[in-house]
Amino acid sequence: MLNFPIIGLAPIDGVTDVVFRQIVDECSRPDILYTEFVPVNGLILGKPVITKMLLRHQTKTPIFAQLLGNEPDNFYKATIIALEAGFDGIDINMGCPDNNIVKRGSGAALILQPKLAQAIIKTVKKAVADWGKKKAFVSVKTRIGFNKPIIKEWIGSLLETELDIITLHARSYSERYSGHAHWEEIAKAGAIVRGTKTKFFGNGDIKSLDEAKKKIKDYQIDGVLIGRAAFGNPWMFGGHSPSFAERIQILYRHCQLFNQYFPNGDFRSLRKHFVWYVKSLPHAADLKNRLMKTECLDDVKKILEYSGDDEIADKIGNGSDA
Numbered sequence: 001m002l003n004f005p006i007i008g009l010a011p012i013d014g015v016t017d018v019v020f021r022q023i024v025d026e027c028s029r030p031d032i033l034y035t036e037f038v039p040v041n042g043l044i045l046g047k048p049v050i051t052k053m054l055l056r057h058q059t060k061t062p063i064f065a066q067l068l069g070n071e072p073d074n075f076y077k078a079t080i081i082a083l084e085a086g087f088d089g090i091d092i093n094m095g096c097p098d099n100n101i102v103k104r105g106s107g108a109a110l111i112l113q114p115k116l117a118q119a120i121i122k123t124v125k126k127a128v129a130d131w132g133k134k135k136a137f138v139s140v141k142t143r144i145g146f147n148k149p150i151i152k153e154w155i156g157s158l159l160e161t162e163l164d165i166i167t168l169h170a171r172s173y174s175e176r177y178s179g180h181a182h183w184e185e186i187a188k189a190g191a192i193v194r195g196t197k198t199k200f201f202g203n204g205d206i207k208s209l210d211e212a213k214k215k216i217k218d219y220q221i222d223g224v225l226i227g228r229a230a231f232g233n234p235w236m237f238g239g240h241s242p243s244f245a246e247r248i249q250i251l252y253r254h255c256q257l258f259n260q261y262f263p264n265g266d267f268r269s270l271r272k273h274f275v276w277y278v279k280s281l282p283h284a285a286d287l288k289n290r291l292m293k294t295e296c297l298d299d300v301k302k303i304l305e306y307s308g309d310d311e312i313a314d315k316i317g318n319g320s321d322a
């Protein structure tokens with residue numbers, strides 16, 4: 001069930017894996033979580049690297065699987081796989097600006113193919129209905145246009161499919177992540193969606209929980225998603241300011257969970273999280289440099305235990321295994 005208005009964690013490739021989703025959920029319980037984009041072609045072939053993207057931690061927080069591709073039949077099969085894995089909704093990626101993805105006709109390229117985009121949404125809706133075990137949501141996350149905003153045509157075309165949710169990142173494909181998000185385009189889209197059965201989330205450049213609440217109120221929308229502001233800040237959705245020791249404790253828990261979910265995973269992939277966790281800490285440069293050389297949980301444990309902070313050593317020592 002979704003209780004509107006929603007303040008949720010946006011899908012972020014390479015970041016919002018099962019480990020980070022669980023960490024954010026434990027720290028501040030957002031109203032919704034999303035997987036990173038999961039390529040449907042790889043998923044239906046059972047590729048292990050793709051399949052592991054659909055690991056789901058135990059929680060009552062709704063989690064949507066985000067699917068990426070451009071062939072309706074493959075979306076049908078991928079939807080059934082994601083629903084069987086326990087996801088509460090299917091979000092279709094129609095916004096990714098990565099050149100490799102766009103040149104293959106997926107992600108933001110679907111903005112240029114509104115009929116195909118509609119066919120994909122209808123197919124996912126059919127898969128959800130055919131599966132039929134419980135209510136599951138169908139949503140699309142997209143951008144305001146390809147080279148320039150085309151709110152009326154694009155949002156109007158999506159609405160014809162009577163999907164459950166549209167999330168709009170207020171930049172065009174051409175803008176990628178540059179400049180400011182154009183919230184005035186969210187206002188235009190909100191006015192079109194309001195009064196239909198479809199719910200509407202805004203997204204782009206939100207920095208705090210207070211700002212999220214203000215955007216929902218000012219733009220009269222059903223929710224917002226927050227991405228980059230949650231990097232290193234899984235407390236984002238509760239408004240809590242963590243102490244130094246709490247930050248370190250969560251960094252350590254993040255490593256523990258990584259080992260639990262991905263025992264053969266590349267531990268070095270955690271380094272970006274280390275940078276984000278410690279960047280706001282005083283005298284963090286030395287700590288960051290040492291964390292950047294770690295290869296396993298034990299390396300991290302040694303650095304943190306000898307950090308000279310009794311509270312940290314205590315928390316790490318008592319940190320329960322995941």
Ligand SMILES: Cc1cc2nc3c(=O)[nH]c(=O)nc-3n(C[C@H](O)[C@H](O)[C@H](O)COP(=O)(O)O)c2cc1C
Pocket residue numbers: 010011012013014035036037066093095096141169177203204205206225226227228229
């Ligand atoms: C590194 C990176 C990876 C992203 N991966 C995805 C993705 O997998 N799926 C998606 O729909 N959006 C993805 N996005 C876009 C974000 O979900 C979000 O729309 C964008 O960052 C703007 O929101 P923010 O300012 O709150 O971060 C990604 C963004 C970044 C920076």
